[in-house]
Amino acid sequence: MANLVSYYKEGNVAVIAVDNPPVNALSPGVPEGIMEGLRWALMHDDVEAVVLAGRGRTFIAGADIREFEKIHAGHHGSLEGIHLLLADIEDSDKPVIAAIHGTALGGGLEVAMACHYRVAVPSAQVGQPEVKLGIIPGGEGTQRLPRLAGVRKALEMCAFGEPIRAAQAKAAGIVDELIEGDLLPGAIAFARQVTTRTPPLASRKTAAPDPEAVAAAHEAASKRLRGQTAPHAAIDAVEAASRLPFREGCQVEARLFAECLASDQSKALIHAFFGERTVSKVPGIGKDVEILPIRRAAVVGAGTMGAGIAMVYANAGIPVLLKEANEAALDRGMATIAQNYANSVKRGRFTSEFAEERLRLITPHVNYSGFEAADIVIEAVFENMELKKRTFAELDKVTRSNAILATNTSTLNIDEIASATSRPWMVAGHHFFSPANVMRLIEIVRGKETSAQVIATSMDLARRLRKVGVLVGNCRGFAGNRMFAPYCRESVFLVEEGNTPEQVDGALYGFGMAMGPLAVQDLAGLDVGCRIRSEFKHLEQPGLRYPELDSLLYGAGHYGQKTGRGFYIYDAARKPSPNPEVLTLAREYAAKAGIAPHPASIEEIVERCVYALINEGARVVEEGIALRSVDLDIIYINGYGFPSWRGGPMKYADLTGLPKVYAKVRQFHDRFGEHWKPAPLLEHLARHNSTFGAYDKSKAGAA
Ligand code: T1G
Numbered sequence: 001m002a003n004l005v006s007y008y009k010e011g012n013v014a015v016i017a018v019d020n021p022p023v024n025a026l027s028p029g030v031p032e033g034i035m036e037g038l039r040w041a042l043m044h045d046d047v048e049a050v051v052l053a054g055r056g057r058t059f060i061a062g063a064d065i066r067e068f069e070k071i072h073a074g075h076h077g078s079l080e081g082i083h084l085l086l087a088d089i090e091d092s093d094k095p096v097i098a099a100i101h102g103t104a105l106g107g108g109l110e111v112a113m114a115c116h117y118r119v120a121v122p123s124a125q126v127g128q129p130e131v132k133l134g135i136i137p138g139g140e141g142t143q144r145l146p147r148l149a150g151v152r153k154a155l156e157m158c159a160f161g162e163p164i165r166a167a168q169a170k171a172a173g174i175v176d177e178l179i180e181g182d183l184l185p186g187a188i189a190f191a192r193q194v195t196t197r198t199p200p201l202a203s204r205k206t207a208a209p210d211p212e213a214v215a216a217a218h219e220a221a222s223k224r225l226r227g228q229t230a231p232h233a234a235i236d237a238v239e240a241a242s243r244l245p246f247r248e249g250c251q252v253e254a255r256l257f258a259e260c261l262a263s264d265q266s267k268a269l270i271h272a273f274f275g276e277r278t279v280s281k282v283p284g285i286g287k288d289v290e291i292l293p294i295r296r297a298a299v300v301g302a303g304t305m306g307a308g309i310a311m312v313y314a315n316a317g318i319p320v321l322l323k324e325a326n327e328a329a330l331d332r333g334m335a336t337i338a339q340n341y342a343n344s345v346k347r348g349r350f351t352s353e354f355a356e357e358r359l360r361l362i363t364p365h366v367n368y369s370g371f372e373a374a375d376i377v378i379e380a381v382f383e384n385m386e387l388k389k390r391t392f393a394e395l396d397k398v399t400r401s402n403a404i405l406a407t408n409t410s411t412l413n414i415d416e417i418a419s420a421t422s423r424p425w426m427v428a429g430h431h432f433f434s435p436a437n438v439m440r441l442i443e444i445v446r447g448k449e450t451s452a453q454v455i456a457t458s459m460d461l462a463r464r465l466r467k468v469g470v471l472v473g474n475c476r477g478f479a480g481n482r483m484f485a486p487y488c489r490e491s492v493f494l495v496e497e498g499n500t501p502e503q504v505d506g507a508l509y510g511f512g513m514a515m516g517p518l519a520v521q522d523l524a525g526l527d528v529g530c531r532i533r534s535e536f537k538h539l540e541q542p543g544l545r546y547p548e549l550d551s552l553l554y555g556a557g558h559y560g561q562k563t564g565r566g567f568y569i570y571d572a573a574r575k576p577s578p579n580p581e582v583l584t585l586a587r588e589y590a591a592k593a594g595i596a597p598h599p600a601s602i603e604e605i606v607e608r609c610v611y612a613l614i615n616e617g618a619r620v621v622e623e624g625i626a627l628r629s630v631d632l633d634i635i636y637i638n639g640y641g642f643p644s645w646r647g648g649p650m651k652y653a654d655l656t657g658l659p660k661v662y663a664k665v666r667q668f669h670d671r672f673g674e675h676w677k678p679a680p681l682l683e684h685l686a687r688h689n690s691t692f693g694a695y696d697k698s699k700a701g702a703a
Helices: 030-043 065-072 080-091 107-114 129-133 141-149 151-160 166-172 183-194 211-224 230-241 246-261 264-278 304-315 327-346 352-359 385-398 414-418 452-464 480-496 501-511 517-524 526-535 549-555 580-593 602-622 629-639 649-656 658-672 680-687 692-702
Strands: 005-010 013-018 049-054 096-100 103-105 117-120 125-127 297-300 320-323 362-365 376-379 404-407 427-432 441-445 468-472 568-570 576-578
Touching: 005 030, 013 030, 013 183, 030 049, 030 080, 049 107, 049 183, 065 264, 080 107, 096 107, 096 183, 103 107, 107 125, 107 141, 117 166, 117 183, 125 166, 129 151, 129 230, 129 264, 141 151, 141 166, 141 230, 141 246, 151 211, 151 230, 211 230, 230 246, 246 264, 264 629, 264 649, 297 304, 304 320, 304 327, 304 352, 304 362, 304 427, 320 327, 327 352, 327 362, 376 385, 385 404, 385 414, 404 452, 414 427, 427 452, 441 452, 441 629, 452 468, 468 629, 480 501, 480 517, 480 549, 480 580, 480 602, 480 629, 501 517, 501 602, 517 526, 517 568, 526 549, 549 580, 602 629, 602 649, 602 658, 602 680, 602 692, 629 649, 629 692, 649 658, 649 692, 658 680, 680 692
Parallel strands: 013 049, 049 096, 096 117, 103 125, 297 320, 297 376, 320 362, 376 404, 404 427, 441 468
Antiparallel strands: 005 013, 427 441, 568 576
């Protein structure tokens, strides 16, 4: 334990320092080490107070979440050590002071609240983010926090999981003092001031009931965290603190914590937590690969995507040139950017100073001047191969040979685009998702000659841009859009079979998708979908059924939101309402095409759309277009509004059970033909009652 926790004396104050990098999690051995240090401190009569601190970049950032992964996998893991530690701290007859820097989160804040006092540097944050893992605070935090900060503040922190800054925590009564200088000396000085006082205990305070706040919290959680169960459990636990004595309240918390930990939502959200970190690990590209410095960027194309990408770089503090073919188009792009910033200021997301400072980092141009200084160029011109190749041929001449040339294409072949340059090894796809300045996902598309340096730099850059970068291979639609095609195909088929767009979208919205597939197609533009389809029409298999209704709407001049009419009718505020023309068109087309009407249940609608996603995802993994199935989960959660509390499509399939998913896919194959041919990997894993997660692990082992 010595190496996880050390302790020593500074005069009459004992210091216990946790040293469990990278975030000082309460891994097995850490609570025991702290208890050992506390026993040692209490044995020394010349010690009059104890300071508990974290070495490295943070105080304790929570329980070790890997322990919960063990429990989910049926192995032993527990919070017992944490509860014993909480009791030891409270039983101490010498004051224990938590010295907080970095992030005191989850069990870290709970340990700090069991201490008699808490001091923090101004940059520190404290929080109970457990609901983001599908659980609730399990270290008596739902009982101490309302006693320190009141029910309303405790509800906000425990039900929504957002951390607060040290100054807010002091104002709320969670932190006793802010330390302006060095934390440890400041904490020791504070400790010496309190040695003579009776150490106060949070658990001995009371929390006044606040039924209005409880009701409001439940209502807000149902809206903001739609479908999630842990937030409501957290609210119930905090409410118990205002009604029951401390120990009884802790029993309520323990029961609710155990229920949440056993839930599929917790398995899904913890899968997503680690998954978001796993995707940055690319087998064969280790920390030894040099990351190229990216100090200046340039974007070609000031349309919706180009303008959004320029904002992404500016928001990360990277100066960026924005080039368009003519002044008018450039002015439109800059106006879009200015409007986006104004909206963010209006919504309180940015201060006006931040927005002005970032806007100054974007330099508009109608030529390539300044491109020779760019370390990376992102091409975001119209989705046409000839235009992209011409642009890359120009970029090849006007940029330094070691500048990365990235394309934002969402469907075109990276290798063909790279062939227009003399340096295909410096070319990659950086596929942003619209709106680029909002969506967290970037698909980093690896061409056959893309160098390891460009990949490593792209993955690191995604982090700097505060995005989630996922490496994918070069095929039609890469990973996300390739899977999205069958998902959308089934949604249009269902409308052609007589189900209304509202029924189809309502079923997927109820499943947890941020938007239904038909509303998404209206948003993206039916013209875009039809143009892409026409580029690949030659690949369609004769005799196979393909969606036609979207093409019929497009042919009637209905492109979706942009023309005010598509699968829905949109008012000036783009609020959708049913479009009766859709059902007429569908009925007429179905009659001509011999498609039998088939009213589908909500369950079938969800299965046909989501299992189509899963079946294609299995092929994407099998072909190596995605490194792991979890990469597809992270793509769908961060790029397509798939509910994180279902873990992503592949985790959802694992939790559903692959034998069940495979059996349904086979049924659909029998009913609907070739589109539903089961992916061999899905069949293999189902027949062995295995999971996509186990397959990832087997590949990791092989890497
Ligand atoms: N347990 C295990 N590993 C953790 C971890 C944790 N709590 N937090 C981070 N890691 C790993 C992470 O996987 C990554 O690993 C590395 O540390 C760096 O993390 C009892 C039940 C603290 C804000 O939810 O929010 O306490 O990829 O890349 O961007 O009631 O990590 O290097 O192998 O995220 O600087 C509650 C979760 C737990 C905090 C730092 N605590 N962590 O962000 O680094 S449940 C949390 C974070 C609990 C109690 C309950 C962030 C961070 P690798 P990182 P970062």
